[in-house]
Amino acid sequence: MSAGDDPQRFEDVDWTELERSRRTVTPARAVFVAGLALFGALLALQAAAVVPNWGFDHLDWITALGALVVLSFGVVPALEHHALARRVLRELLSRPLRGAAAVFLGVFAIVAALGPVVLGSPDLAFEHRFHAPYGFTGADRWHAECLGDIVEGEGITRYCEGTLQYPLGTNERGHPMGHLLVEGASVTLTVLVFTAAFVVPLATAVGVLAGVRGGAVDDLLMSYVDVQLCVPAIVAFFIGYMYWNVSLALLLVTFGLLSWGGIARLVRSETLQRRDDGYVLIARSLGGSWTYVAKRHVVPNITNTLVPAAFHLLALLVLVEAGVAFLGFHHVELYSWGSTVQEGLDPEFAGIGLEMQPHEIWWVSTFPALALTLTIASLKLIGDGLRDALDPRL
Amino acid sequence: MTDDHISDERTSTEPLLAVDGLRVHVRTERETIRAVDGVSFELCRGETVCLIGESGSGKSVTCESLTRLVPEPPFEIVGGCVEFEGRDLFAADTGRCRRVRGDRIAHVFQNPQSALDPVYTVGEQLIETIEIHEDVPKTNARDRAIGLLRQVGIPRPADRIDDYPHEFSGGMCQRVAIAIALTAEPDLVVADEPTTAVDVTVQARLIELLREVTDGGTSLLVVTHDLRVAAALADRLLVMYGGTIVERGPIEELFERPAHPYTQALFESYAGRSAGSDRTARGDVPADGCRFRSECPHAVEACSDGEQPPFYAVGDDSDRRASCVHYGPGNDPGAVLEAGATIAEAEGSDD
Amino acid sequence: MTERFPKGDAEADRAGASDTNSPLLEVDGLETHFPITTRWLRREVGRIRAVDGVSFAIDRGEAFGLVGESGSGKTTAAHSILGLEEPTGGAVRFDGQLVDELTGWELQQFRRRAQLVVQNPDDAFNPRLPVGKSVAEPLALHGMDDEERRRAIVADLLERVGLEATDANRFPHEFSGGEKQRLSIARALVVNPDLIVADEPTSALDGRVKADVLSLLDELRREFDIAVLCISHDIDVVRRFCDRVGVMYLGELVERGETEAVLESPAHPYTRVLIGSIPSLDPSDRSLVRPLTETVPAPSDPPSGCRFHPRCQELIPPTASLEREDWRAIARFRFALQEGTVPEPIAVDSGTRVDPETVRDAFDLPTDLPNEGIEDAVEAATRAVADGDLERARERLAESLSTVCERTQPEAGDECEHLVRCHRYDSTIEAEPIPWRG
Ligand code: SF4
């Protein structure tokens, strides 16, 4: 026992000796501050032109900041409470469907984070456009150069077989589909990181604050939420679209910051139910601050509603991003899954004068659609799985 | 243990309700709990019987099983029969059971707020019940509902009939619940901890109300954990422990001299003296032999033999029975009985 | 409030307590009102007087019981003492120091030395934490950063409250109600407090478990010389556990004294109703005391004068010439009309008219009262009731049946040791106390 010769009975504790613990430096905070310092240094070095500018734009900085938040307040605490984290993970992986979803999301995150760095931007290769995936064939007349064998069909139709150079085929610009999927995943990951790092914590904080404080604070916050719930994010986005550059950042800011009202309300009503529970009273009577009570007692006990709702919001925003991109309101250089699906479904528009049916180039739309579906389904499954895994009563 | 008592019960009157060897199990994922494990008793017309026991003794399950009110599953009535006016309620089709349940046997529950539907006014709920039982025009039903509310002591019933349950206090809700129970003029009211959720002054009024109900000839089966409530209401007492009835008898004699060691322990807890043993958490009730033996100060070897001991007469009194080997033939119950008398005395002085 | 409870009320109580040193906890004229506000702008439209002038003192190691029915304000009083609710008036002193002036280290000390045991064992523990963590929470909050040491202390303590050291790793839902209450006690004890505020410590338990938990608390309190403020609606618990007791009604302390004295020969009419409502353990004695009327007034609009007056069996008559039974019947008539309880035969609400005689019979009203003014008033009121005009009847009775109980608030009684807030115990008012069970 590390306590050495400290008395181990409560009546022998010398209370005047124990100072009130003021552990302001937690590992999470340390990591966060270190990360911020690193960013600051990088910015300064860039500004002073000591290191070359890598062309980081707003979005990259926001994403990096979001990643830092997720790392320091999500990953670090999980490592600190590794026993709990391990139990949760074990629970999660013990059910096949949820386990599969967790593995999928894990692979997705790694690919999305590292893929674009490794692969770089996809090159235009018009001569290789509309190659079919490996093991399938596409009409040959679209290609300037068919990489695979050419198969004779009926009459004058000739088919070009897919090759391993483009295992998932290519789109109208000759971008490899695999590469596009990775690009789309990175866009999606940006959405997820932004939502998880900023939107969900904001919603939770507002809900908990309103519920715990009550009174005028509650009135004010909830009136604001009511107003916010009445403003359709899509309208805000279109207004922004008219006046500023279209960018993913605009989408994230408008949708992200206008869509958390529902979660805030949910969190507030759950908080109200916990506020008068015995353990909250006890913690308060011991001098625990409201922040302590919220962190230690309220938030862990509302995960049953908060976690699924948060994951629902993640899935929703991923879908919104894809939807907006599908409609064409996206930055041309962002290869979102949504825009790729759209290209595959509208060959008249994308196919540069070629006559074709969407089903003839099915791979262009099917693969990203599949990726989108899997991602959203996994998010939902993980949401429910985490809820169950976090509840010791189950 | 079940066959010897039926002949001994007051045979002069035909019992209104006869329960014989009732057994109810709860099946959970992990185990099967024998919630009610062979309960037999009878209840006569106009009589008030209290079923007393601590939480987990199976008293509520017993009551709700009488009319098959327990949710099946997880509960399962695995044995025994319940006869109401000589008709077997379990053998009869469920329709008849339901009719008897609504018309002849009425239930009152511990938590009145949850027994009333919060989205309907108390008037709507009362009138609905009245219309189920008799064919009356709406206005008459309303008048009758007001009358019932007045009968159970709701002030300004004509105004309050249109209020929602949340606008009533706990005691008033319980009165409404009793009014609903009385609509069909039942022969038997089964009240499960009817006064547990209310304050003592309100409890006193509810006790008086229940006494009025029985004065009208209705039988009453009260489930309670509170010896005081039992003392105030009961003609006869059934003491339940670990799913079985361990002692029964007329209230006055039983209070004067509790015979079964468990009953004695219960009385002792009222005197403020704990059983003395360093009993912390309730140990699991053994599955055979006397259920109480792990906690019983008088336990002997014979206690772990066979099944729960049969009911033996206590003293010369044919009505008093205790399920304890010390009262068996050839044994001298003197020491055990004496302990009971001392406890009751200590109790009396405390009051 | 200061006029009603002159300074020294708590001091008087202190004098009555056994120890002459300053008491551990001193509550003087404590007042906690909650504003009733409109939904918008939070304009205050009224106040719920949950606690309205409560004074008592608790000595080191003493058990003081606060009894009362739901809505009497006893839990709010406890929360106000611990600072969980903001008191709107009065003073709470802990170890001679005003609690709301404590800061820093001293406040920290108060928060350690005064612990709370909450009522409902089912929500007393954070369901997401193993109970060991919950029991150790006070240690962690009070600066014990060494987790091993916390664990060792908790393990030792769990065994001393009758559980096992390994129970620390289990979750709250795995325990029974009685076990959870033991854990609650352990959590309160772990920081070695001087005062435990136990809010209905056994109301969720029954029978032997209740007795066990109560005797555990009692043993621990004696062993460590801890004062306990025990909030309960259960007279049996108070009788068994408390040295002294205070009785609350509608936010006020109406009687306070040695447990024996208060419970065996209650002086205040409300205490008498409370005690008399408990069924006797003797089945041959089935009498139950009734208040004059049943309805408990709302704490937002308490009756004037003595708050118990519309329900008081011992209400002081306007003149001494009235027979006690007669006066009681008249008073009951008046307050029953006020709360709207009309007996069956009259049933004014269904629109039928009755004759005044029926009204008199229904309320058992006496005839030929010696006092003319009262006779007239009763006569007029019965006629008004017969006509279905309850409002007029109420006014007429209120006009001519005015009693001192309704007009002025009773002060603390003359005796310091045994406080009774009732005019009958005030020597300046011409009314004798009625003997208990007399
Ligand atoms: S049978 Fe034995 S164990 Fe059971 S109550 Fe009697 S003496 Fe005790």
Ligand code: SF4
């Ligand atoms: S002051 Fe009057 S009304 Fe109040 S308790 Fe005493 S006698 Fe009753």
